[in-house]
Amino acid sequence: xxxxxxxxxxxxxxxxxxxxxxxxxxxxxxxxxxxxxxxxxxxxxxxxxxxxxxxxxxxxxxxxxxxxxxxxxxxxxxxxxxxxxxxxxxxxxxxxxxxxxxxxxxxxxxxxxxxxxxxxxxxxxxxxxxxxxxxxxxxxxxxxxxxxxxxxxxxxxxxxxxxxxxxxxxxxxxxxxxxxxxxxxxxxxxxxxxxxxxxxxxxxxxxxxxxxxxxxxxxxxxxxxxxxxxxxxxxxxxxxxxxxxxxxxxxxxxxxxxxxxxxxxxxxxxxxxxxxxxxxxxxxxxxxxxxxxxxxxxxxxxxxxxxxxxxxxxxxxxxxxxxxxxxxxxxxxxxxxxxxxxxxxxxxxxxxxxxxxxxxxxxxxxxxxxxxxxxxxxxxxxxxxxxxxxxxxxxxxxxxxxxxxxxxxxxxxxxxxxxxxxxxxxxxxxxxxxxxxxxxxxxxxxxxxxxxxxxxxxxxxxxxxxxxxxxxxxxxxx
Numbered sequence: 001x002x003x004x005x006x007x008x009x010x011x012x013x014x015x016x017x018x019x020x021x022x023x024x025x026x027x028x029x030x031x032x033x034x035x036x037x038x039x040x041x042x043x044x045x046x047x048x049x050x051x052x053x054x055x056x057x058x059x060x061x062x063x064x065x066x067x068x069x070x071x072x073x074x075x076x077x078x079x080x081x082x083x084x085x086x087x088x089x090x091x092x093x094x095x096x097x098x099x100x101x102x103x104x105x106x107x108x109x110x111x112x113x114x115x116x117x118x119x120x121x122x123x124x125x126x127x128x129x130x131x132x133x134x135x136x137x138x139x140x141x142x143x144x145x146x147x148x149x150x151x152x153x154x155x156x157x158x159x160x161x162x163x164x165x166x167x168x169x170x171x172x173x174x175x176x177x178x179x180x181x182x183x184x185x186x187x188x189x190x191x192x193x194x195x196x197x198x199x200x201x202x203x204x205x206x207x208x209x210x211x212x213x214x215x216x217x218x219x220x221x222x223x224x225x226x227x228x229x230x231x232x233x234x235x236x237x238x239x240x241x242x243x244x245x246x247x248x249x250x251x252x253x254x255x256x257x258x259x260x261x262x263x264x265x266x267x268x269x270x271x272x273x274x275x276x277x278x279x280x281x282x283x284x285x286x287x288x289x290x291x292x293x294x295x296x297x298x299x300x301x302x303x304x305x306x307x308x309x310x311x312x313x314x315x316x317x318x319x320x321x322x323x324x325x326x327x328x329x330x331x332x333x334x335x336x337x338x339x340x341x342x343x344x345x346x347x348x349x350x351x352x353x354x355x356x357x358x359x360x361x362x363x364x365x366x367x368x369x370x371x372x373x374x375x376x377x378x379x380x381x382x383x384x385x386x387x388x389x390x391x392x393x394x395x396x397x398x399x400x401x402x403x404x405x406x407x408x409x410x411x412x413x414x415x416x417x418x419x420x421x422x423x424x425x426x427x428x429x430x431x432x433x434x435x436x437x438x439x440x441x442x443x444x445x446x447x448x449x450x451x452x453x454x455x456x457x458x459x460x461x462x463x464x465x466x467x468x469x470x471x472x473x474x475x476x477x478x
Contacts, residue, residue, distance in 0.1 A: 002475060003133070004031065006040045007123055007147060008140035009116075010100060014049045014086070015042055016361075017100045018302070019250070019385045020170045023219070024140055026253035028084040030464035036471060039085035039134070043095040043119050044075060053077060055088065061125045065118055066184045072122040089122045091115075106336060116143045116176050116205075117185040124150055128159045135475050137163055139213070141170040145205030146186060148212035149197055154189045164474040167213035169206065171382050172227045172234070173306060176205035199233050207233040214244075214474045219383035220404030221247035226380065248467060249407055250383040251460030252392070259393050264365035273394045273450060280369035288327050289351035295440045296327045297398070297433060298371040300364055300386055303334030303342070308377030308400065308424055313341040315377075315429040320349055323437055330355040331367050368393040373436045379424045381405045388458035391417065394450050396439075398432050400424060408458070412439065417452035
């Protein structure tokens with residue numbers, strides 16, 4: 001059986017900050033059936049999961065990073081706890097923190113460069129010793145974007161040179177890009193190769209990954225085309241080697257996200273969708289004024305420009321001013337200014353708006369179970385998983401047509417089961433939510449649309465096969 005190692009800074013349930021954790025935690029579940037034995041490695045954080053599980057030390061090593069000796073240890077989780085082998089890298093002083101990416105002030109850690117470089121080099125130092133070998137390394141996003149280059153071109157890791165490397169862009173809006181005076185973040189390499197990891201005069205992790213990975217994918221077909229317009233390095237390289245790039249839609253773990261068995265719901269689906277929604281709605285919004293037949297529109301996600309968080313409050317204010325028969329629930333955190341706007345909205349419309357500022361996995365499940373509509377006003381969305389979770393739980397998605405949302409949410413008036421809108425504006429979002437309320441009033445059409453949404457198949461079955469097909473192409477002689 002061939003072996004693949006997923007290298008990522010997130011993986012659910014160990015460490016989650018966003019959708020990448022769900023992907024890295026669920027894709028491996030489907031790979032062993034296709035002849036590949038999956039493993040995952042992440043940093044070791046100071047998070048509850050790590051305090052609750054025993055891991056054994058299997059390797060210790062060190063390396064020089066910008067003139068400083070960095071010591072690390074690799075730990076392994078006991079087999080059988082997870083459906084795949086799990087490893088984590090302990091780097092004292094860099095990852096033993098209670099948040100994956102954000103400092104106490106809500107901004108990214110100032111030593112992000114050292115953290116990302118150290119994690120990548122620790123993983124490759126461990127792998128180069130050969131105690132455990134893998135046929136393919138699957139690198140997830142910019143935090144590990146220099147690994148393909150180091151595997152293929154850095155002499156220190158020449159033991160790994162024949163190993164295939166697959167690279168996934170989860171979100172092209174973020175990158176690890178450093179000025180050349182930080183060249184010692186990487187181990188020594190031939191100076192003539194500098195131009196191969198340079199983009200616009202800086203060391204660029206994503207450009208390096210696209211040059212040296214054996215295959216590169218984005219997490220939806222539409223996002224690949226959008227990135228070609230917004231990311232010059234991708235457009236340039238995909239024109240040179242189009243066969244090396246693909247867009248593969250993410251999937252979800254349909255065992256975890258199952259309304260019939262989900263233990264995080266107040267009420268599981270046992271009878272009708274109407275009853276399921278009624279009971280879970282009552283459990284979620286017991287502090288709000290609600291009557292039978294009043295719809296609930298919700299938002300789950302980061303309060304960020306990408307997610308259209310700044311559009312949310314003014315659009316809801318307009319809907320509340322025009323319609324009396326609607327409630328809202330907002331679950332999220334991020335931009336402090338948007339957090340204040342959401343809390344102010346809740347205070348002014350306390351009988352109509354509920355909110356939770358922060359991240360709460362259990363509450364998210366309950367919101368999906370209770371809501372009639374989920375709104376996703378993203379300015380760009382590489383794939384999006386929330387719309388998939390929502391449809392699984394009988395919640396119709398109101399989404400802007402971008403990236404993976406365009407690939408998965410088709411308007412109900414175009415024979416789909418969602419509500420789609422085109423522009424990232426308060427006016428378009430307001431109009432889309434108004435359309436949702438009119439659909440809700442037409443009970444026959446609403447229930448038909450909801451039922452159609454629940455029948456959408458967003459499991460990993462098809463997408464995992466697409467990954468496996470490429471894995472096999474990259475390792476034909478094994």
